Amino acid sequence: MKKIGLLGCGAIGTQIALAIDSGKIPGILTHVYDNSKDAALKLVSKLNTKPEIVENSHLLSSHPVHIIVEAASQDAVKDVALSVLQNKRDLMIMSVGALLDESIYDILSDACNDFKKTIYLPSGAIAGLDGIKSIKDELESLSITTTKHPRSLKGAKFFENSEIDLDTINFTTTIFEGTAKEVVSLFPANINVAALLSLSGIGSEKTSVKIVADPNTDKNTHHIEAAGKFGKMTFTIENFPDVNNPKTSRLAILSAIEALRKYCSDDIQIGT
Numbered sequence: 001m002k003k004i005g006l007l008g009c010g011a012i013g014t015q016i017a018l019a020i021d022s023g024k025i026p027g028i029l030t031h032v033y034d035n036s037k038d039a040a041l042k043l044v045s046k047l048n049t050k051p052e053i054v055e056n057s058h059l060l061s062s063h064p065v066h067i068i069v070e071a072a073s074q075d076a077v078k079d080v081a082l083s084v085l086q087n088k089r090d091l092m093i094m095s096v097g098a099l100l101d102e103s104i105y106d107i108l109s110d111a112c113n114d115f116k117k118t119i120y121l122p123s124g125a126i127a128g129l130d131g132i133k134s135i136k137d138e139l140e141s142l143s144i145t146t147t148k149h150p151r152s153l154k155g156a157k158f159f160e161n162s163e164i165d166l167d168t169i170n171f172t173t174t175i176f177e178g179t180a181k182e183v184v185s186l187f188p189a190n191i192n193v194a195a196l197l198s199l200s201g202i203g204s205e206k207t208s209v210k211i212v213a214d215p216n217t218d219k220n221t222h223h224i225e226a227a228g229k230f231g232k233m234t235f236t237i238e239n240f241p242d243v244n245n246p247k248t249s250r251l252a253i254l255s256a257i258e259a260l261r262k263y264c265s266d267d268i269q270i271g272t
């Protein structure tokens, strides 16, 4: 059985831990860490098989685990990802936006090669990455339009230098159009899907991103279009938010559970 260390005991981390505890993921959760000791204690209290709570994030990969699952933050990725690989553990990353920093991406990619370990990036809150990966050499254009309720966009850095007042939007309004690279700093909450798409396809400078506010929606919707010599693909994903963290889509949690189940299973693997 694969031994798993978990970094981050919030909405995603808790559901992953419960899926391991129930046997849905055929592995053993041996160690956990969260900056918030309360979050770690709360998670452990829900489990029948209790993992050890370690004292800092670097200690996770010093134990004999096979994989560290990150479900914490971009800072956590920047802090521990390299040492996880150096300790010869695989790594699953949910805070994918951290990899849009090219120097971090290159360092981690080289480390995977040097230490013969793998970084797994689940499809998260979107779908269709299997197709995008397959046709990436023939891609001519790639775009994602994300539509959310205005309150879900609140707090984004973009609004510090914008005259748009989210509280007064009463019809569907385009807020931003640019590239995935630009979204990194302006809309951190949208980075993960834009990052996943651009890393699967033609890179963050060539991936177009549009962000739309819709005061009448209760979903986070992502519409992806890809075109090139292969033909054309379109995907629309209408996500309901998770009940414990409305910023996180239910699909992102289920995608993480499925990716880890696949990692822990000797089974027929479906999909590219």
Ligand SMILES: NC(=O)c1ccc[n+]([C@@H]2O[C@H](COP(=O)([O-])OP(=O)(O)OC[C@H]3O[C@@H](n4cnc5c(N)ncnc54)[C@H](O)[C@@H]3O)[C@@H](O)[C@H]2O)c1
Residues within 6 Å of the ligand: 007, 008, 009, 010, 011, 012, 013, 033, 034, 035, 036, 039, 057, 071, 072, 073, 074, 075, 076, 094, 095, 096, 122, 123, 124, 125, 126, 192, 193, 245, 247, 248, 249, 252
């Ligand atoms: N790939 C995707 O499609 C996708 C979708 C949703 C969320 N995410 C990302 O996954 C991550 C987790 O999401 P969530 O909904 O579980 O968030 P959450 O806020 O519910 O939980 C995050 C937990 O991590 C802890 N944490 C934060 N920074 C930490 C650090 N540096 N070291 C240790 N612990 C730390 C927090 O205390 C919290 O308990 C976030 O970065 C989020 O942006 C990715």
